[in-house]
Amino acid sequence: MSAGLFVAYQLRPFRFRIGADGLDLRVAGLNRLVAWAEIDAVVLDQPLPSRGRKQRAAKVLLVPATAATIDRPLTSRSPVDGRPALKLLDLDQVRQPADDVADALARFGAGRFADVRQQAPELSDDADTPDTEALTLLADLTPRVQKALDSGQVSQRQAVKAEVDAALARLQAGGHQPRLAALLKVMSDTLGEDVKPS
Numbered sequence: 001m002s003a004g005l006f007v008a009y010q011l012r013p014f015r016f017r018i019g020a021d022g023l024d025l026r027v028a029g030l031n032r033l034v035a036w037a038e039i040d041a042v043v044l045d046q047p048l049p050s051r052g053r054k055q056r057a058a059k060v061l062l063v064p065a066t067a068a069t070i071d072r073p074l075t076s077r078s079p080v081d082g083r084p085a086l087k088l089l090d091l092d093q094v095r096q097p098a099d100d101v102a103d104a105l106a107r108f109g110a111g112r113f114a115d116v117r118q119q120a121p122e123l124s125d126d127a128d129t130p131d132t133e134a135l136t137l138l139a140d141l142t143p144r145v146q147k148a149l150d151s152g153q154v155s156q157r158q159a160v161k162a163e164v165d166a167a168l169a170r171l172q173a174g175g176h177q178p179r180l181a182a183l184l185k186v187m188s189d190t191l192g193e194d195v196k197p198s
Contacts, residue, residue, distance in 0.1 A: 016060075016089060018104040023062070027089050029072045038068035041190075042109050044091075044102050045079045046117035057092035058117050060101070061085040080114050080186045081146050111193060114186045116179070137167050138180060145187045161191035 015026035022035040023042075039062060046058035063078050063085045064070045074084035091098045098117070105113045141164060148160040168184040171177055 014089070014093065016094065018101070018108050020108055023088075025088065028086055030070065030088075034062070034068075034070065036109065036112065038065050038070065039063070039109070039112055040065040040068075041078060041080070041083070041085075042105055042113050043078050043080055043085065044098070044105065044113070044115045044117055046098075057090040058098050059090045060088040060105075062088055079116050080183060081149070081190065082142055083146065111189065116182060116186070138183065141167065141184075141187065145191060148191060157191045161188055164188045164191065 015024060015031075017024035022033050022037075022039065024033045025031070041063035043061040043063070044058055045061060047056055061076055061078055062070075063083050064074070070086065072086050074086050076085045076087040077083065078085045091101060094101060102113075102115050102117075106115070141160075144160055145164065148157045151157070164184055164187050168181060168188060171181045171184065
């Protein structure tokens with residue numbers, strides 16, 4: 001059993017296990033196995049520190065699938081696309097290094113997992129300063145990506161994906177702004193996933 005299960009945290013009253021069947025949880029008001037079918041996305045996020053403040057721990061966010069029976073209030077938002085999410089825990093509560101948790105989530109969560117920790121550009125010189133045009137583009141694309149995902153229409157998703165891919169290509173050609181590029185890549189991948197029949 002242990003070969004197929006990664007124990008990220010197990011100390012009463014908390015439990016956070018990542019495995020082939022899903023997330024076995026005793027956190028955030030949940031005390032059960034949440035199957036992968038109930039999970040649309042798991043995001044590992046770490047906000048940038050405010051000026052003069054220590055960087056906060058990375059946190060694990062869960063975006064439930066439409067058919068999920070998770071009845072907890074979704075008080076957080078996914079940094080990827082703004083969808084409502086449930087904050088499971090901060091990784092400073094976990095014994096294993098954050099990278100080990102990320103590896104396990106990537107292994108078992110596959111396309112559901114997005115790691116957007118510490119991917120913001122360094123602000124040490126002008127080449128790394130986020131450009132206003134790119135930020136405006138991201139602000140414009142985010143709600144349209146969400147609308148396309150909510151619609152379930154392949155044609156709408158493909159049209160928005162083409163715009164996201166074009167913006168990503170322009171950004172990557174500049175060779176900077178890795179956080180923005182990472183967010184656009186996740187948007188593109190999510191839009192490219194098969195639409196589940198309703």
